[in-house]
Amino acid sequence: MAASTALKGLLVPHVLPENCYDELFLSLNLLHIPCLKIFISKGLGFAIVAGSLMVKLPQIFKILGAKSAEGLSFHSILLELLAITGTMAYSIANAFPFSSWGEAFFLMLQTVAIGFLVQHFGGHTGRGVSFLLAYFGVLALLLSSLTPVGVVTALQAFNMPAVITSRLLQAATNYRNGHTGQLSAVTAFLLFAGSLARIFTSIQETGDPLMALTYVVASSCNSIITGQLIYYWNVPVDKRKKE
Incomplete structure (x- = not known):
């Protein structure tokens, strides 16, 4: 009992x-299908949030271990950060349950760290510090009552082109280099799996078509990077594509 x-x-x-x-x-x-769907959705949601605590740590450790961020596109990271921030701000503004978006918070922290490391190991530490200060200043403004809900909704709508552009920039960088550099396969695979699962949980927990469509687009784009990691799996990092 x-x-x-x-x-x-x-x-x-x-x-x-x-x-x-x-x-x-x-x-x-x-x-009992309705209750079973709720249970599965909540379970997946909390699992994704828990997994997000470490999803980009392999990428961070790989950069720190190599003391290099070669192969990572900073512009791609900025666009990815924009998409993550949009999802987080939109979800908070609409009071969605934490299980439906909580990974965005942890992914944001890890993505910001990667952005700083890309600048730091590229010889621009000062620029990296400025990036941190600017980002957290904008984030504080977005989450405050000073930002109209319409602006947050527009930011979420912009997620789709931001995600597409982000992934295409990274894919172009991989293709141009002829390898995936310090890109972590573990991180890429986890992001792909997480975005796929989020399609179901977004429909079930929020009923918001904009959120669901964002994750459909993210899954499609993440599949491109995952495919490249598989294709370039045995290519040494220091190998360059011959012209």
């Missing part, structure tokens, strides 16, 4: 509404 009460306290209402808890765990009606 104590275990059942503890489980209920853990799941209700953060993961399941009480009626769904009763259906799935008390009545053992595991084929």
Whole structure:
């Protein structure tokens, strides 16, 4: 009885509404589709958020280990950061549940760190510090009441061209170099898997077509980078494409 009460306290209402808890765990009606969809969506959502804590750490460690950010496009990172920031600000403005967007917060911190490292190892540490100060200043403004909701919505809508351009810039850099440089395969694969799962959770948890479409576009673009990592898998980092 104590275990059942503890489980209920853990799941209700953060993961399941009480009626769904009763259906799935008390009545053992595991084929109750509406409640099952909620449970799967929440589980995926929290798993994505938890996974995002480390999704870009392999990329950060790879850069630090090599003391080089060769092969990474800073412009691509900026556009990716813009897309992540837009999703985070839009979700907060619309009071979406944390499980539907929480990874954006952790991905933002890691992407900012990568952006700084690209500048630092490119010999522009001062520019990297300026980038940090400018970004967090803009972020504070976006999350404040000074920014109209319409601006945040427009930023989220801009996510799609930002994601497409970001990934195409990185893909072009990979193609031009003839390898993927210090790009982390683990990070790329996790981003691809996470964006695929987010299509389902966005539809289920927010019902927002703009959010869902953003993740459809992100999944398609992430598949390009994933495909390049597979294609260039055995190409040494120091090899250059011959003209």
